[in-house]
Amino acid sequence: MTDTAQAQRPHTVYFFGTCLIDLFYPNAGLAGMELLQRQGLKVVFPQKQTCCGQPARNNGYQDEARMVARLQLDAFPGDWPIVVPSGSCAGMMKTHYPELFEGTPDHARAVAFSARVYELTQFLVDVLGVTLVDKGEKITVTWHPSCHSQREMGVREQPKALLRQLANVTLIENPREAECCGFGGAFAVRQAEISAAMVTDKVASIAETGAAEVLSGDCGCLMNITGAAGKSRKAFTGRHIAEFLLERCHGR
């Protein structure tokens, strides 16, 4: 996914907020948009957007996924980059839209759409090459990469590179960071006990780093991890990286 580095710096970007952020973590979405805005970009948030269609696709309902995905194709008609504060939703749109629309009249449109999709930290680093100035107190954090940000979007180093720019932030890497947290959408309900075992292990591995806060680029993982950390009264908190960066650099 290194082709992103060649992308020209645009003046306007679309923002796809994701349905999970919309309902549960709107501040993470707002923070993402503000970070982009403070880079001098015009940020467009189409009000017609809803969900990327991944839940339907992953559960085997391709017609339903296509129906919802088509609405997103309609909602982002311009040729601006589409920035997504979730590796999972970005992965759906980037890697699965072309195959989802294979053999339909919308295929060409889906391919063009997918080429415009960026995960937020990927966009900040690879396209904008942002420089961050830390204004916050000393803190230790750890990073949780979502499975799809790592393995569908190829986003591995970008978020850590951003955190390492912050003078007062110490990033402690979790030796088990690459392992799935056990969310997996419907999996958390269909195989609730396995999911519970996975998130319990994930939370323990985060606690072992001693970090005060776990950061992630995906609110699905965060809902799972902070939910389990809260229930088991772990000492760390968790947040979307966009909120953290905005607070560190712009005091918000």
Place this chain on the structure above:
Amino acid sequence: MAAEALKSDFGGKAHIALNDPKLRANFRRAMDGLMTKRAAQFADADEWNALRARGAAVRARALAQLPELLERLEARCQANGIQVHWAETTAEANAIVLGILQAAGAKRVIKGKSMVTEEMHLNAHLEAHGIAAVESDLGEYIIQLAGEAPSHIVMPCIHKNKVEIAELFADKIEGQAYTENVDELTAAARKALRGRFADADAGISGVNFAVAETGTLVLIENEGNGRLSTTLPPLHIAVTGIEKVLEKLEDVPPLLSLLPRSATGQPITTYVNMITSPRKAGEKDGPKAVHLVLLDNGRSRVYGDSELSDTLRCIRCAACMNHCPVYTRVGGHTYTFTYPGPIGKILTPQLEGLDCAGDQPHASTLCRACADVCPVQIPIPDLLVRLRTEAVHPSATAGVKGGGSAQSLSESLGWRGYTAMYGSPLIYRVVTRLMGLFGNWVPASAPMLKQWTSVRTKPKFAAKSLHQLAREKGFSHD
């Protein structure tokens, strides 16, 4: 025994495994070790990418020509003096093996490790006909003594620790004192099995690669039991799935460089055994007769779908299960059938039917760890989704056994609700507004939330959605 209908119960078996701390510790430790060793083998990303691209292409080329290559393999083997048999079902394969043994008057069989014969439940079939088949791979021998099935396709007894094995040996091997010393346990197995090799009337093995060009059967192993089983007894029967064929001998090196490194993090196995014919005149050892049994058991049906047939590229390295966060926690027996882990989750429902193993494709978070490490680039997560789709919306062409068996009115109504909400900006706006206002009133004991809140706090709906906030903050919307 083989005819007994098994049904997957992933959740139920996972419950038992998850509540067995010893089992979980055994798997976690083993998988951590295997992952570390594999990573050390493929530290050079360029080398890995070039090698696996080659490996995937070699397998894809073989599958693209599968019927022709099988015919060529058969002809070459026969020219070399190896007798070839075809079996459509496991029952047919069992009957063929039994027939060969009976014709030779064989009563005692020594076995090298073979997952296909596990798939056939061959040992039970032979036993029912008065033929004793002794497993000689140490791991297989251990689980045979314990009366269990393999829990891993490369390391069959990985679910057991040395204390359990020490107890088992002291109990089952005559004259064996209790010891947890691994060298002593290994020596005990050598001693117990040496005579079985010498006495055996026949050896049965699997096959890693069957080379059509030369009619060569390639078997890899570390212990020497595979070589012994295929060299010392006067009769050798090799059993393989029809997908294991390779076009050329030159296809072996890249796969040989992928398989042990992916499996156990070894650069190569101790032995790479290439068998091309029975004992020739003047030769002093080797079996006088060699048979090759080609088993279909549903593979030709899998082959009929150009996407799902990628399943057949598998070279059985087990890297997918070694890296699977689900397998690591529930172990191999949770999968009920012969092939556990991610490869099992795509293979079993195709061989056995979605009506009997339809829960397996759903027992995954689609984390893609398996796809990352697969040496032949099988897109396992995408095939899991494809099988989930076939279970509710069977395609006319694929003909997956049990396709459509998960269709349910309530579920499809649920998804109709999903499209109604997320397919219309207006309805979406109303519903999110309502959820923001009232969503937090839903009790933690509500269906689905109940499972979620068993180990997690209840998620909190935001008072205002991002859509609302974006409007209020003046983010332009077109």
Place this chain on the structure above:
Amino acid sequence: MTDPRERILARLKAAPKRPIPECPAWSAPTYGADERKAKFRAMLEASHADVHEVTAADWPDRLKAILAAKGVRSMLYAPDSAAGRQLAAGWTGDFALVPYDHPVEDMKEILVTGVDAALTTAEAAIAQTGSLVLWPSADEPRLMSLLPPIHVALVAEETLADSLAEILTAQNWAASMPTNAVLISGPSKTADIEQTLAYGVHGPKELIVLLLNAGDGR
């Protein structure tokens, strides 16, 4: 009723035809002349084998000394191989030489439990993986490298290749595969019990490689 073969092949042939993909470029690693031997030794030793550099003249004495130090009482050898003849010619009786001169059926007990070691030659060796290439023959049967607890292999340095891929192509194996060809990369081993390595589970517990220095011939 048609037979299973016909039905299986018919189903496979009825499947949609798929393109035969090109094989992307790949080459096995290559080594410089000095590097090659070092790699071979390092890989074999990492696999728990002993490597001794010998000459055409001194290898029988070296072999005797090595095995005598291990308390070997008898060694299986191939009386009709070049190495076997050289060894037997000057034998002084430090321990017994047992010839593999009858079919396995006639000497099974000796082979299975009656000898402490065996000597074979290797056709070639592979640096990449630290492997010996054996093509057992009527003179040097398969079980020699498998049944006795110690396997001694004599291999000439000039046969050392970089990789299996190189050997397969250079020697055109596809044209003439023997009854059995085997790559050996260390003593027999297992890690089936708690991933703890243990040697000699079914095959030899020790592998001793005598590397005949280049230029000395055989």
